[in-house]
Amino acid sequence: MKQSKLLIPTMREIPNDAEAKNLQLLLRAGFIRQVSGGVYAYLPLATRVLKKMYAIIEEEFEKIGSVEIKMPTLLPSSLLENTSEVGYDDKAYNLKNRTGKEFVLGSAYEGLISELIGDEISSYKRLPLTLFQIATKYRNDKRSRFGLLRSHEFILSDAYSFHATEESLNEMYRAYQKAFEHIFERLGVKVKGLLGDSQIDEQTDAFEYMALSESGDKIGAFSTGSNYASDLQAATSAFVSKKSHEPNKEIEEVTFAEKENLEEASQALSIPLQKTIKAQLYLADDTPILVLVRADQKINELKIKKHLEAAQLIAADETQSQAYFQTPLSYLGPVDVPDECKIYADLQVQDLANALTGANKEDTYLKNVNPDKDFPVDQYADLRLVQEGDTSPDNLGTLELKKGVEVGRMIKVGTYFSERLKTAVLDENGQHVPVQMGYYELGISRLLATIVEQNSDEEGINWPAEIAPFDLHIVQTNMEDEEQTALTNSVEEMMLEAGYQVLVDDRQERSGVKFADADLIGCPVRITVGNKANEGAVSIKFKQTQAKIEVKKEELVSTLAILLNSEG
Template identity: 75%
Template sequence: MKQSKLLIPTMRENPNDAEAKNLQLLLRAGFIRQVSGGVYAYLPLAMRVLKKMNKIIEEEFEKIGAVEIQMPTLLPLSLLEKSNLDDYDGKAYNLKDRNGKEFVLGSVYEGLISELIGDEISSYKRLPLTLFQTTTKYRNDKRSRLGLFRSHEFILSDAYSFHATTNSLNEMYQSYQKAFNRIFERLGVKVKSLLGDSQINGQTDVLEYMVLSESGDKIGCFSDESDYAADLQAATSAFTSKKSHEPHKEMSKVAFDECKTLAQAAEDLAIPLQKTIKTRFYIAGSQPVLVLVRADQKVNELKVKKMLRVQELKVADETQVEQYFNSPLDSIGPVGVSEDCKIYADLQIQGLANALTGGNELNTYLKNCYPG
């Protein structure tokens, strides 16, 4: 087809509201046009690219026995809840029909595909079964960013396989890994494979592919001494337990005349943050939980949720703090806590000696603490 017959509206300058480099290039070259924030129209050049990409994906998926399906965009809200994915908590587009029934625009399909297969497959003899689709999905983020990478409306290929045995599942897992390797090779995209973060509680052995870029929304961790690579949310640090040889001192309270944070108290007492135990108070489902980490580190709440196998993990509010402690949130600590609260500690605090932590009293802290 002649270029004169195509719609290719190029631009001389970058649009003022296009911050991401990929978005600037696609807009200036006439591949797409922005309809609204995070919503784009795909023009002829973009459609040619998408068709080629879809063909490659279909060919490689079909090589491993996957069959294409098409699921609806409009989904009952109950099916999204069954999908049990943390990443879409509060990020779906909700709407109601004239009868008041609640729906969402399709974002995740685990609930629908599981219900469909559960209703239609009655014998293990019909397994394994592998299905895939390439369709438009929706994500109700507060603000779209990174151009097409984090838009409100996006195209995604997702596949689902069902098996009667673990061996069959593992074989298909390896087949998909090889299929994705071939897809990226044919697309000419250089990727790094790494341990990923599953959005499904209890799921392990997740492999992610990451394109290294300065303008991304995830961080990968790579070892200089081995082939270990993992998404930041899934990465674990090497830990060797080291027993402190400091002389043991008697634990004592330290009270301040004014309110201080744990970090400010540590600074006043000349105690490094590496020897300070920070306590975070959460409600995991309905269970009160204390999580202990060194004060120079942060709690990875996603990892806590997965460890506890809970769907909901919320920072305790003031009323809940008052219920279990006689101090403000900044002064809480793990000593003398109600048996109703479960305590979990990061491995990094095991070897601490003469540490500082909250004293569970107003403006009071405990020094010379020993975890254990």
């Protein structure tokens, strides 16, 4: 294909508003253009890459029996009623038609596809069944960030499997894990698998795939001594007791009119945060609970919901704090708590002695508070976010926290939707059983951005061979040279016959501009037709390794076959 016939608007300079590395590279190489914040147009080169990515996903999914479907983008708002607990409805784009009926732009299909299965399948004999689609989805975030890594409009592959038994679901779950691994390998992207947060039900298994990146909006916890890896929200650590042996002192009230929180009070009293107790009021299924952690640590609400098996957990506001404690949130503490409010404390709280905490009285704190002596704890449990250096839950090494991008996830949804939608089939005994469901997601536009960030250098992108927009980029240095033109045409014909996809730079530009653009675009191989065209010789450059070699035209096909196999 002639480069003069394609829309490849390369850029010499990085746009001022392009902070993310993937956005800088894709803009400069002419793959995309920003239409508005978080919305991008995919130009010809990006479209070619995406088609190859789609083909890989389709091929690997078809190997495990997954069948492609196409769901509508415009969805009635009523369909979100059964998925609101998943957290999608607050990020939907809402619109109305001319009759006033409300719609949303599609982002979540679990409820819709579960309903479809319930309407069409009534017997276990038609299960298992697994379906997938590749579609543009929409997320109404307050702001987009990091280029294609987080945008308002994005491309996603979402797959769903349906089963009569949990055993069948587990088998398909493992099959999708292998399919994902094959896809990542073929795409040339490095990812880490880790335990995840299902965002559906705290008892539900989830597995995530993260690509490490400083531009990432996720944090993973990784053990230094084992294969343990988890999303920060789902991560746990081994409890290592460090019980204080200080003799208990008598409680003492301290008043600070100008200190508005526990941290400021601890600083004024020269008490380390590790020796303070932060109290947070929650409503767990409308029941008030007080959660205690050390003030230098953060509460993990996912762990609280999972521990209590609560359907809903809401952090109390100032009005609710006044209703239950008659005090602002900043001064809550565990001493003299109302009878209807149970106390749940993180494991590390039990090790404290003579701690500082709120006094349930405005501008007032309590010194020398001791757990179990000065206040009862209904239950101790792991209720905090893990921290860097915590002991790994398997006691092998410590935890490291690393930023990354979530590029895939899978969830054993189980009967969550089928029970709500009354989706059931008859089993072999003629009994109605709820359908088991699995969900499998790949962020394709995120993967595109991640591949670019992981496969690039100062010159531009280095595309993995299987998804490169073209296999070979032929650059003719002088368009006025008839010998060069004849050799370029001959080489192009040879390469096409050999099965390569070829891009030919036939533009009337200086050779330096052509080379710079070729480096930005990043095809695996550049063939330069230059000063030795009269000798029938061309120069080959391999983008990934920067290796160069000069060969005769007659040796080109065999040389490439050998060297590309070696590079691969």
